[in-house]
Amino acid sequence: MSEIRLTTLSHGGGCGCKIAPAVLTQMLAKLPLAAPFPDLLVGTETSDDAAVYRLNAHQAIVATTDFFMPIVDDAYEFGRIAATNALSDVYAMGGKPILALAVVGMPVDKLPVETVQAILAGGASVCAAAGIPIAGGHSIDSPEPIYGLVALGLVHPDKVKRNDRAQDGDVLILGKPLGVGVLSAALKKGQLDAAGYRLMMEHTTRLNSVGAALGELDDVHAMTDVTGFGLLGHLLEICRGSGLGADVAFSDLPLIGIAAELSRQGYATGAATRNWDSYGAEVVFEDGLSDWQRKLLCDPQTSGGLLVACDPAGADEVLRLFHSHDFDSARAIGRLRAGEALARVRA
Structure with missing residues (x-):
């Protein structure tokens, strides 16, 4: 297609491109809240995954946009x-x-048309798998390659799963294993083997379509996806919004293949450090967790898994749904508790 490596044309890749949480909070600090719009069910108030606007008693539209620079070549x-x-x-x-x-x-002076066509075709194939069209878009001549989507969806207004409705005692269930950022760091340095690359592609291209089924469960109180801010960053958004603390066991976390070993060897993204600098004061490590474990907890996940907070009585049904949708790594990783909105992590 092209001898140019896409990852060499950008300063970052995937969800590791996201602005650090603390910096983003400062940027949005003076953004007015959308109080005058009663049909806006979800706005910017809790750093949720998408906006939700009620159309009528039975339908609400979900609107979001996400784009980034290449994480693979x-x-x-x-x-x-x-x-x-x-x-x-x-x-x-x-x-x-x-x-x-x-x-x-796209940097149109650096990339052949065929390369851009392939990027668009890849995105279109995923949308086809999701049963939706790409109905238009917008393009610019950019110094770095950028691609993503504006995505629109529908949900019943009573079935919206916000990130700030978790309850004391809820079980935390994670749908995909962690480690995408670590593997991408190894890939960029030419140190990720073929098996590791296959695992990385398997997880980053698996649609979280199970979310629509999870949305039907009353026992699911809150939900988000784990992306650029890492597991701890997105968990803390649930904690802050719901006014709860969280207890997580590192030993219960699902990890991608050799992610732990690569992390021990020092592979990490700059975003993992930025993430920790943004919210580390809200995290308590017990049992002396190592630096490599901390970085995995902050590791930016590109196309990461759904993080679900559910009533303990519904945990088995949530796991059954994940497993029936081929999310074999899904597992319970901790619980939410009353108290200060801190995340406690034990070995």
Whole structure:
């Protein structure tokens, strides 16, 4: 397709491109809340995954956008990963996508048309798998390659799964294993083997479509997807919004293949450090967790898994749904508790 490595054309890749949580909070500090719009069910108030606007008593529209720079060099696979990641925000609200628009920025003087076509084809293939069209979009000439989607979906207004409705005692269930950022760091340095690359592609291109089914469960109180802020960052958003603390066991976390070993060897993204600097004061480590474990907890997940807070009575049904949708790594990783909105992590 092209001898140019896509990852060499950008300063970051995947959800590791996201602005650090603390910096983003400062940027949004003076953004007015949408109080005058009573049908806006979800806005910017709790850093949720998508906006939700009530259309009528039975329908609400879910609207989101997500885009980033290449995390892999294969153009088609970059398109697939970016589209899967963008649609995840609709599923995280309990919704079902209905259409998408493409967001495209390309250095047209550096990339051949065929490479851009392959990126778009990859995104279109994911949307086809989700049963939706790419109905348009917007493109610019950009110094770095950027691709993603505006994704629109539908959800019943009573079935919206916000990130701030968790309850004391809820079980935390994670749908995909962690380690995408670690593997991407190894890939960029040419140290990720073929088996590791296959695992990375398997998880980053798996649609979180189980979210629509999870949205039907009354026992599911809150839901989000784990992306650029890492597991701890997105868990803390649930904690802050719900006014709860969290207890997590590192030994219960699902990890991608050799992610733990690569992390021990020092592979990590700059975003993992930025994430920790943003919210580390809200985390308590027990039993002396190591630095490599901390970095995995903050590891930016591109197209990561759904994080569900559910009543203990519904935990088995949530896990059954995950497993029936081929999320074999899904497991319970901890619980939410009354008290200060801190995350406690034990070995």
